[in-house]
Amino acid sequence: MRRWGSQVFLTLFFVLQFLTQPLEATCLAGGKIIIVFIEASDFDCHLCLEGLVTFCEKWKQSKSDVLTLGIYTPPTASSNKDGARRQDISKKRLEGFIKGYSSIFPIITDQNHTIMRLHENKIDVLVIDTLQRTLKSYKYPLYPQDWEDIFSGSEKRKEEL
Amino acid sequence: MPGTQEPDERINIHRKLFCLGLLACLLVLPRCTKTHLKDIAIRKILSVGGVEVDLIYKLAGLVLDEQGNVIVLDLMDCSIKIFDKSGHLVKKGGHRGQGPGEFMSPQIIKRDKKSIYVYDQGLACIHVFDKDLNFLFRSQLSFPISDMEILSSEEVLIHSFVLESPLKIARWNLKENSSSKPISYKDMGNSLIKSLRFEVDKTGNLYVCHLFEDKVEAYDKNMKNIWSRILMGGIKAKTETRTNKMNTFELPLELIYKDIELDESGHVFVLVGHIGPNRSREVYVLDAKTGGLEGTFVLSEPSHFICVDSDDSLYSSTGEATGYAKYLITY
Numbered sequence: 001m002r003r004w005g006s007q008v009f010l011t012l013f014f015v016l017q018f019l020t021q022p023l024e025a026t027c028l029a030g031g032k033i034i035i036v037f038i039e040a041s042d043f044d045c046h047l048c049l050e051g052l053v054t055f056c057e058k059w060k061q062s063k064s065d066v067l068t069l070g071i072y073t074p075p076t077a078s079s080n081k082d083g084a085r086r087q088d089i090s091k092k093r094l095e096g097f098i099k100g101y102s103s104i105f106p107i108i109t110d111q112n113h114t115i116m117r118l119h120e121n122k123i124d125v126l127v128i129d130t131l132q133r134t135l136k137s138y139k140y141p142l143y144p145q146d147w148e149d150i151f152s153g154s155e156k157r158k159e160e161l
Numbered sequence: 162m163p164g165t166q167e168p169d170e171r172i173n174i175h176r177k178l179f180c181l182g183l184l185a186c187l188l189v190l191p192r193c194t195k196t197h198l199k200d201i202a203i204r205k206i207l208s209v210g211g212v213e214v215d216l217i218y219k220l221a222g223l224v225l226d227e228q229g230n231v232i233v234l235d236l237m238d239c240s241i242k243i244f245d246k247s248g249h250l251v252k253k254g255g256h257r258g259q260g261p262g263e264f265m266s267p268q269i270i271k272r273d274k275k276s277i278y279v280y281d282q283g284l285a286c287i288h289v290f291d292k293d294l295n296f297l298f299r300s301q302l303s304f305p306i307s308d309m310e311i312l313s314s315e316e317v318l319i320h321s322f323v324l325e326s327p328l329k330i331a332r333w334n335l336k337e338n339s340s341s342k343p344i345s346y347k348d349m350g351n352s353l354i355k356s357l358r359f360e361v362d363k364t365g366n367l368y369v370c371h372l373f374e375d376k377v378e379a380y381d382k383n384m385k386n387i388w389s390r391i392l393m394g395g396i397k398a399k400t401e402t403r404t405n406k407m408n409t410f411e412l413p414l415e416l417i418y419k420d421i422e423l424d425e426s427g428h429v430f431v432l433v434g435h436i437g438p439n440r441s442r443e444v445y446v447l448d449a450k451t452g453g454l455e456g457t458f459v460l461s462e463p464s465h466f467i468c469v470d471s472d473d474s475l476y477s478s479t480g481e482a483t484g485y486a487k488y489l490i491t492y
Contacts, residue, residue, distance in 0.1 A: 043219070043237065046266070046282070053257070053265055053283060060258075088212045089481050096218020096237025100257035 043093035051140030070107035201456035209248035210484025254294035262296030322352035373398035388452035
């Protein structure tokens with residue numbers, strides 16, 4: 001299940017990147033890709049928002065050669081009026097969140113819930129390391145060693161290898 | 162013999178008199194103690210923002226200045242926005258960050274004549290700005306607070322469940338970054354249930370609504386209780402027992418009251434929380450001197466706060482905090 005999920009995810013990710021933001025070959029060659037998952041409920045829950053805000057601050061401070069992408073999952077589409085309103089409010093919250101930053105990594109909307117968090121082991125951040133060929137997941141709150149692992153650049157990881 | 166009564170007749174007469182007296186008491190007594198409620202009505206006169214408009218993304222709080230401008234704190238884009246009386250955006254300042262004048266998680270906004278004060282939970286500090294949204298300084302706290310009121314340009318009154326004081330309220334010196342009461346994290350988990358919102362009037366009296374218990378109170382500036390009111394039968398919030406690494410505590414699952422506000426005419430307004438048929442919309446109006454219930458009204462939309470100005474206008478959030486509405490209160 002996990003292998004299938006990661007393969008689907010990787011395929012979708014590269015397709016989306018090709019369509020929205022052309023990748024340079026050097027970026028993938030030894031680089032790292034960080035995916036941060038954002039749910040609609042994160043904007044209504046203070047602790048969840050705090051985790052996301054901390055991630056964004058760490059991203060701003062990081063100067064390593066990592067590629068970061070946010071995947072936002074809106075509320076489930078529903079035919080009734082309340083469902084449509086919830087989607088609009090959620091989209092508005094996301095717009096406000098992005099506007100709060102002068103620059104932020106790209107955030108795409110997973111409208112059809114194609115990529116979902118594993119329900120039992122809720123993942124907040126996924127790191128694909130093409131150099132070490134690993135896939136690691138993290139949950140908030142993150143500790144200093146976690147931040148170090150997530151944002152360490154390729155130079156440092158090449159030394160470790 | 163004439164003029165005399167048989168014992169049975171006397172007993173019957175006594176019984177009848179007793180019943181009549183009891184009936185009279187039952188009829189008269191409620192009238193004596195019945196609170197005569199005022200007919201308080203509200204009429205929406207302005208609506209700003211909303212889901213369809215890109216003005217406000219998540220309204221955390223709102224204050225008014227002397228000119229009637231509305232100063233909004235937006236939690237999502239971490240900004241302070243000033244709207245004029247007609248609801249037009251005239252100024253905006255701030256964004257997310259950790260530098261001077263930047264916010265991480267702004268939650269509370271208050272003002273006095275010269276300055277605007279914003280409590281930032283993410284940075285655990287109180288930012289101070291002038292009226293033109295120029296950043297002045299930041300006062301660093303070491304603990305979270307759930308409400309504050311401005312006493313002067315150097316001192317604020319804060320409520321935090323780590324304060325060792327009655328009602329968990331103490332003075333905070335903005336320049337010295339110090340509290341008038343000691344701080345303790347020992348019983349933090351169990352103190353959450355005692356959270357409250359408060360307001361201070363011009364004479365220094367404190368008006369308090371408890372968030373997780375049906376209790377509204379008034380205290381004088383020496384913390385002596387003036388009155389205490391129960392408005393909904395004394396209900397308490399449902400809780401769930403949680404355990405973390407440090408302790409076990411009761412986590413409340415609903416709010417009984419959400420906010421308290423004063424006007425300049427001697428009224429106290431209390432916004433009801435997740436209770437009753439009008440969840441987050443019902444407002445009780447009390448007399449500030451006695452705590453007597455004067456009336457109630459219902460907002461058109463749920464809100465997490467209320468704000469009243471000197472012209473008997475009430476402000477509350479709309480569209481799940483994507484806008485605000487202004488109502489005129491008539492008595």
